[in-house]
Amino acid sequence: MREHPRVGVVTFPGSLDDRDALRAVGAMGGVGVPLWHAERELRDVDAVILPGGFSYGDYLRCGAIARFAPIMEEVVRFAAAGRPVVGICNGFQILCEAGMLPGALIRNRSLRFICRVVDVRVETSLTPLTEGLTAGDVLQIPVKHGEGQFIASGEDLARIEGDGLVAFRYCAPDGTIDDAHNVNGAANAIAGVRSDAGNVVGLMPHPEHAVDPDVGPTGGQPLIASLLSRALARV
């Protein structure tokens, strides 16, 4: 077993947060491995992060083009083998477009781009980001998106809730779920979901921007720490 897990971060044309994700992995004791969208090489990583940004200019729909990038075939295979895959913001949109996560992300209810720190409640410890956490834990993490409103058909939403696929919800600082704290109008205040198998997880908030106490809240630390320990476990 490795001492320091290797976490791959895919750079698509238009990715913005790949550098921050690599830096966060390094700051938390892992080894960040840059991956390139046009290649088919995962460089022996233990986990994959699809970072935020505006891959392919968000043309057509957010994430719609990126899902066809050559490296995504490898990411799909990697996920099918039960290995941890995390999509943050645009990465979440890509995973939904690829059908690796349920639902979709549409324009914020306010129709405005939102950039601020929000409170996020952990809903399950059955994801690579939350294994070290308990359902009900509240974390402060920034969001910055224009199209982050999670949505699904009534039938899909019932299944997502019924099967416990909700990973994170927007909440008040005390963990209460109410409309006032549902920053983008997401269905059931959903901020992130996981796959049926649980090894793929996507979220709109940015844990990679919340690991350094010098620049803001540190709600991302326990999430990245969980990812690193899960990556090492090679489940």
Next chain:
Amino acid sequence: MKRRFELVVTLRPGLLDPQGKAIESALPAMGWTNVSDVRVGKHIVLTVDADTEDDARKQVEDMSRRLLSNPVIEDVRILAAHEVSG
């Protein structure tokens, strides 16, 4: 034979359409208090080179499902198709 297709992509009925809502709430200020159910979609036109109209249409349906729309949230309608020269 080349055929020009015209498609419209819209959010599925029942799903909140924030852009439609924004337009709907702006119209009364301009005097149109009689407008409801505003939905905003995307208009896509493309030319397909295929042997038969049937084949071309099948391909457009396939690309609609796999790329041009997200079936989780959107519907696609083919509005029109006509032959083009060249």
